[in-house]
Amino acid sequence: MKILHVVHSLVPGEYRGGISKVAHELAAAQARAGHLVEVLTTTMNSRVPTDIAAGTVTPVDGVTIRYFHAAGSRGARGYSPTLRQHLLEVASGFDALHGHNPLTPLSRYLAEAARRSGPPLFTHLHGALNPYGQQSWYRYFRRLAYVRCIEAAAMRANQGLFCLSEHESREAVKLLGFDNTRIIPNGTSLAGKPIQADGQRFRERYQLGDAPVLLFMGRIFSIKGVHLLAEAFVQLAAERPDLRLVLVGSREQFPDYVAQVDAILAPWSHRVTWTGFLNDQQKFDALSAATVFCHPSESEGMAMAVLEAMAAGAPCLLGKGCFMKDAATAGAILECEFAAESIRRQAHRLLHDDSLRQHLARRGPEHIAAHHSWDAIAQQTISAYGGASVSNMQASSRAA
Incomplete structure (x- = not known):
């Protein structure tokens, strides 16, 4: 089967956000299963321009990645006329989009x-319909009108x-009136594999010594609850004079929010480490160094960091x-409410x-190996593509 993925940004090993990593690792798993897989993407890495030239074609992990110019300020949202033109020219040569x-x-x-062109199209929602941003009637109806009228x-x-x-599936029905959904979880290439990581290297780099470490990794943004984690840490730090907080993520994307977090942490800033952006290996080292990984998000799709x-x-x-x-029920994680006291207590x-x-x-x-293997998830997507292709052929035959 020939499969064509389209994703806004994809720089292997330098992922800024989970969507690009999902697209790459899923495509690689499909390629391992014997399929011909290509990815069309832009020269942006999230909202950050890269030095990758438009027109670059790169084979990575059995997948061909093609880069296209992201046009102007709208390029950060995926606006690329050259990608559109190429897609329209080649789509008919693929079995699934x-x-x-x-x-x-x-x-x-x-x-x-x-x-x-006729090939069946599937879209990963990746949390795009999550409840965040619908916390007031105004926001809810504004989003509902946009989605129903434009998207x-x-x-x-x-x-x-x-x-x-299941929640995202219900949101798709409610907002889009679209009930042909499949629940397919995210996976990770780490599932069932030994991880090459050096927690001591990370501790030495950031002068953490042997202190217990609370680790957050992700976008520094209100939906992630970093301000609540900061409030919880202030209370915990008073109890534990050796406790450290490590925040992995960019301080530049949402500076006003970062300033809010800084203000909360000011009394204990000497025990807080901001790392900025980390590549994959550095992230694995950070995870190896963590005493507790804390991700108190208000609303997620299924975060790759988790x-x-x-x-x-x-x-x-x-x-x-x-x-x-499901992971909580299996005893694989501990959960908390979106509240500083709940985070502190847990x-x-x-x-x-x-x-x-x-x-x-x-x-x-154990839970990740059983439920989040990319090879198994890739087979679920292939099954969906194949079922749609058969339906399309049957419909064409009836029309003839």
């Missing part, structure tokens, strides 16, 4: 290509939508908005209970 950026120009390019037409060109959870932390054996404290209920429990941390460190990797 797979999008990763709903509610962007790329989604509309794919819908146009599917309607013109619903593009979504209707899809043979199916890939959802990360899956990787579990796979790495880091004891995980996750917000219920991460939608990892983090205190983990920091003082060696046996609980050891239990999570064992169950986390």
Whole structure:
């Protein structure tokens, strides 16, 4: 089968955000299964321009990646006329199209290509319909109007939508009126594999010594609950004079919010480490160094940082908005509410209970290996593509 993925950004090993990593690792798993896989992407890495030249074609992990110019300020949202033109020219030569950026120009390019050329189109929602941003009636109806008036037409060109959870599937039905959904979780390339990581190297680099470490990894943004983690840390730090907080993520994307977090942490800033952006190996080292990985997000699709932390054996404290209920039921993670006191209470429990941390460190990797292997997930997507292709052929035969 020939499969074409389209994603806004993809710089292997330098992922800024989980979507690009999902697209790459899923495509690589499909290639390992014997399929011919290509990816079309732009010269942006999230909102950061890269030095990759437009027109570059790079084979990585059995996948051909083609780069296209991202036009002007709108390029940060996936606006690329050259990518659109290439997609329209080549789409008919593929058996399936797979999008990763709903509610962007790329989604509309794919819908146009599917309607013109006929290959079945599938889109990963990646949390795009999550509850965040719908916390007031004004925001809710504004988003509902935009999605139904502007984006619903593009979504209707899809043979199916890939959802990360039952909740996301329900949101797709409610917002889009689209009920042909499949629940397909994210995976991680770390599932069931030994991880090459050096926690001591990370501790030495950031002068952490042998102190217990609370680790956060992700976008420094209000939806992630970093301000609540900061409030919880201030209370915990008063109890534990050796406790350190490590925040992995860019300080530049949301400077006003970072200033808010800095103000909360000011009394204990000497025990807080900001690392900035880390590449994959550095992230694995950070996870190996963590005493507790804390991701108290209000709403997620299925964060790659969470899956990787579990796979790495880091004891995980996750917000219920991460939608990892199955992992919590299996005893592979500990959950907290989106509130500073809940985070403090659960983090205190983990920091003082060696046996609980050891239990999570064992169950986390087991759960990831059983439920989040990319090879198994790739087969689910191939099955979906194949079913759509058969349906299309039957429809064409009836029309003839």
